[in-house]
Amino acid sequence: MDFVVLLFILLLRLGPQWTAAVEDMSWTYTGLVGQSQWSEHFPECGGSSQSPVDIVTTQTKYDPGLSPLTPLGYSQHGNRPFSLYNNGHTAVIELPDWMSLGGLPWLFSAVQMHLHWGSGGPNYGGSEHTINGQSAEAELHVVHYNSELYPNMSAAMTQKDGLAVLGILIVTGEETNPAFNNIINYLSRIRHANQKVFIPAFDVQSLLPKDLDRYYRYNGSLTTPPCFQSVIWTLFHERVQISKAQLLKMETILYSSEAEDADRMLLQDNYRATQPLNHRAVFASFTAGEVTAIVIGVMCGCVGLAVIVRFLLKTIRMKEPEKAKEKPQEMALNCTSQAETRDERPSPQSHTCDTPGQDTLEDNNRTGKSNVV
Numbered sequence: 001m002d003f004v005v006l007l008f009i010l011l012l013r014l015g016p017q018w019t020a021a022v023e024d025m026s027w028t029y030t031g032l033v034g035q036s037q038w039s040e041h042f043p044e045c046g047g048s049s050q051s052p053v054d055i056v057t058t059q060t061k062y063d064p065g066l067s068p069l070t071p072l073g074y075s076q077h078g079n080r081p082f083s084l085y086n087n088g089h090t091a092v093i094e095l096p097d098w099m100s101l102g103g104l105p106w107l108f109s110a111v112q113m114h115l116h117w118g119s120g121g122p123n124y125g126g127s128e129h130t131i132n133g134q135s136a137e138a139e140l141h142v143v144h145y146n147s148e149l150y151p152n153m154s155a156a157m158t159q160k161d162g163l164a165v166l167g168i169l170i171v172t173g174e175e176t177n178p179a180f181n182n183i184i185n186y187l188s189r190i191r192h193a194n195q196k197v198f199i200p201a202f203d204v205q206s207l208l209p210k211d212l213d214r215y216y217r218y219n220g221s222l223t224t225p226p227c228f229q230s231v232i233w234t235l236f237h238e239r240v241q242i243s244k245a246q247l248l249k250m251e252t253i254l255y256s257s258e259a260e261d262a263d264r265m266l267l268q269d270n271y272r273a274t275q276p277l278n279h280r281a282v283f284a285s286f287t288a289g290e291v292t293a294i295v296i297g298v299m300c301g302c303v304g305l306a307v308i309v310r311f312l313l314k315t316i317r318m319k320e321p322e323k324a325k326e327k328p329q330e331m332a333l334n335c336t337s338q339a340e341t342r343d344e345r346p347s348p349q350s351h352t353c354d355t356p357g358q359d360t361l362e363d364n365n366r367t368g369k370s371n372v373v
């Protein structure tokens with residue numbers, strides 16, 4: 001007992017130093033300062049407007065005021081090379097300051113873009129945002145700051161409406177996406193943390209989906225510490241596709257450890273778990289989901305009604321054969337009823353139904369049915 005108390009006191013006394021040591025350490029996605037511990041060291045990570053989130057499409061609200069986004073200067077990359085940097089958490093490309101984003105209440109200037117990915121394991125993840133609980137294999141973020149209200153990124157990143165981030169979900173398919181090779185081909189030059197290389201400038205818009213009009217919008221945060229709740233998020237509805245080989249390179253080339261480190265740590269699964277919405281609204285710039293729901297709803301309604309009408313008509317006709325036995329001139333009617341149910345209960349009598357009046361009677365029945373519907 002005394003030993004346990006002693007150990008407890010010892011740990012308490014070590015506490016402050018221990019915490020200080022952890023604060024100095026950089027954060028990670030798993031382990032000692034993994035994402036469940038982020039909020040102990042970076043209080044905003046425990047806030048109520050965190051990112052990423054799961055977007056439940058049936059719970060999004062259509063906002064006709066959400067105008068199409070307009071990337072400005074994304075394709076005018078110029079001749080100055082881009083810098084590609086392994087910061088130990090992801091690969092970051094710094095963007096020239098003339099690239100900006102229109103279509104938001106303020107003009108936002110581009111700062112950098114980076115990627116999040118998984119490890120190709122059985123749990124199948126990689127993207128940060130999910131749609132209806134479904135992950136994509138990776139996610140690209142293009143980060144901008146509000147250059148109308150703030151002088152620079154560091155001033156803007158702590159302010160509400162300070163940042164605007166574009167989220168692009170990445171899935172794999174058969175074809176190679178040449179635009180992504182502008183990044184992936186150079187990852188082998190920044191294998192270790194803190195390595196930086198200059199790469200040829202390229203058209204950043206070629207990384208984005210073609211349809212920039214359909215997207216989800218919500219207020220959230222940086223998805224890495226210090227998790228500032230300053231981001232106007234735009235997640236595009238259309239996903240971009242890269243090849244499995246391209247994804248594999250992204251997942252297996254980089255290390256989160258430095259070149260000098262004895263223990264090499266692969267940089268994988270650098271995505272944060274989805275965070276609670278906490279009554280935040282997620283808006284959609286489009287109504288396709290609702291229209292589809294209405295169409296499906298109406299179709300189900302019509303099919304249901306048709307089934308009921310058919311059942312009622314059958315029930316009525318089931319009683320008719322008895323009358324038909326007494327009145328032979330009504331045989332044609334009896335045969336029609338058997339022809340109707342032929343596929344369910346084949347009966348030899350149906351072969352005797354080739355009476356000239358049958359077609360007319362069936363036509364009459366059809367007309368009757370469509371009148372009911």
Ligand SMILES: *[C@@H]1O[C@H](CO)[C@@H](O)[C@H](O)[C@H]1NC(C)=O
Pocket residue numbers: 151152153154155
């Ligand atoms: C950003 O702007 C603030 C406020 O004007 C200034 O104090 C700070 O030095 C700037 N930071 C950088 C990195 O330019």
Ligand SMILES: *[C@@H]1O[C@H](CO)[C@@H](O)[C@H](O)[C@H]1NC(C)=O
Pocket residue numbers: 217218219281283
């Ligand atoms: C984000 O927050 C601002 C300020 O509170 C509000 O005006 C805006 O409508 C919010 N946007 C979304 C997409 O919820």
